[in-house]
């Protein structure tokens with residue numbers, strides 16, 4: 001039932017998103033929010049956990065897919081011996097009402113089609129009570145507070161807990177399906193005109209994309225990533241999720257399965273940086289307001305992640321009735337990492353707020369007051385061990401990268417104060433910045449290994465340290481940085497791509513082994529380029545671009561043995577790193593004498 005991860009495309013509307021396989025099957029959809037219960041969950045289980053498939057009745061069609069121009073409207077073409085049809089899938093942009101529209105258009109000949117609809121609320125567990133609509137062709141499916149309404153232009157048949165339809169589409173004809181979500185105690189959502197919704201959605205995405213600064217050789221790759229990142233933003237609040245899925249495994253068949261449908265300060269700020277580089281500052285303003293609301297009063301209560309509206313309790317539990325993606329169990333809902341201490345997030349937040357100011361985002365006194373309070377708190381806690389950027393579950397350590405990012409937090413706050421005349425104890429902050437820098441250089445560098453190491457006193461390498469030069473902690477040609485990059489290239493590169501760390505020696509509290517981490521691989525490109533190894537940088541970048549699926553999407557990791565994308569999908573981290581690296585390569589190319 002499940003497709004390969006890279007066979008999925010995403011459609012969304014700024015509140016939720018659906019994954020659609022190249023076979024026309026929607027195997028994942030949570031409504032009404034990204035983190036709501038799924039009503040189609042076969043992605044993580046079996047057909048009985050819910051899916052909605054539209055495709056040719058006979059097997060053997062040739063499939064090709066694309067997004068319509070610079071939009072999030074998916075077009076899947078099925079070419080059969082009898083003719084060709086296009087399946088158009090989208091969520092209307094106009095009001096973010098939870099709705100999915102599917103239009104089958106006949107392009108040539110006459111194609112016999114089939115639709116199968118199995119809706120199961122509660123992450124695939126609950127069979128709804130299904131009734132026919134009084135007007136028009138359609139059904140209403142209800143369980144407890146949840147309701148979906150399926151309307152269509154073709155006849156439906158209800159049989160053994162399953163709704164289906166067999167219909168034919170000739171060239172020039174079309175069949176339309178709309179699925180709307182609502183609360184079961186509210187009236188049935190009114191029917192809307194699919195053609196009008198399609199036109200409006202197309203215009204909204206085209207207008208958004210027209211504002212982009214993406215350019216040059218990587219223009220299309222950058223823009224597709226920006227659209228994907230935009231699709232991860234929860235419009236009503238400004239929160240941004242790390243991915244639209246939970247528990248797509250980092251190792252096929254393994255237990256590294258996590259719920260990413262939340263707003264990590266780290267992932268969200270990196271997403272914003274990418275959107276701002278693309279010219280999109282509106283999202284930055286909304287996210288900053290979200291941050292001020294989410295963190296609110298006490299800086300010592302800062303969490304590393306929140307729900308999309310700023311919720312703090314993201315309790316992790318295992319969804320025992322789902323058998324997992326290709327059997328990878330457990331399927332986890334919620335994320336216990338919410339209770340961790342990860343000091344790097346201070347650096348990512350301060351860096352993004354600083355860049356937003358430079359980009360012209362009007363200042364907000366509440367945001368500056370929050371920053372001053374956060375640095376005040378960091379001053380007290382930067383020396384303590386934490387769980388680090390990788391959210392390890394094997395106990396707290398003095399992670400070198402966490403300390404580097406504490407330096408970034410203080411450095412960017414000082415820079416903001418200096419550049420924009422903002423008030424703060426500058427002399428004290430400057431002393432703090434120097435102290436953190438000294439600490440990292442003395443305790444994070446292992447002379448015997450001739451490299452900065454994962455945590456103080458260890459021999460392990462860590463790919464997060466590829467960010468030392470890009471964040472400006474040390475120059476890229478500093479001999480210690482050059483040696484660290486060389487050591488990572490020797491020891492953490494697998495088939496040309498970068499592992500986060502060695503799970504064999506790191507003891508992160510989980511089973512051994514995982515795929516190569518795509519964001520880290522982009523960070524290696526950045527270091528090669530900063531070291532002037534341009535040809536190598538561009539070659540690795542081209543390789544990474546080639547790993548995107550047919551519609552330009554990336555998961556979190558890549559399994560170089562199975563040659564498959566692994567981990568949650570599509571993932572913000574990977575797409576932000578793509579955008580950043582592409583812009584940097586283009587900038588350096590145009591600055592070079594030959595550029």
Ligand SMILES: OC[C@H]1O[C@H](O[C@H]2O[C@H](CO)[C@@H](O)[C@H](O)[C@H]2O)[C@H](O)[C@@H](O)[C@@H]1O
Pocket residue numbers: 242258259260264266267335336337389390391392393573
């Ligand atoms: O590796 C164990 C941890 O994996 C997840 O964290 C990863 O995803 C986060 C969201 O993209 C990212 O911010 C983090 O840097 C990654 O390591 C998972 O969410 C954790 O619960 C888990 O401990």
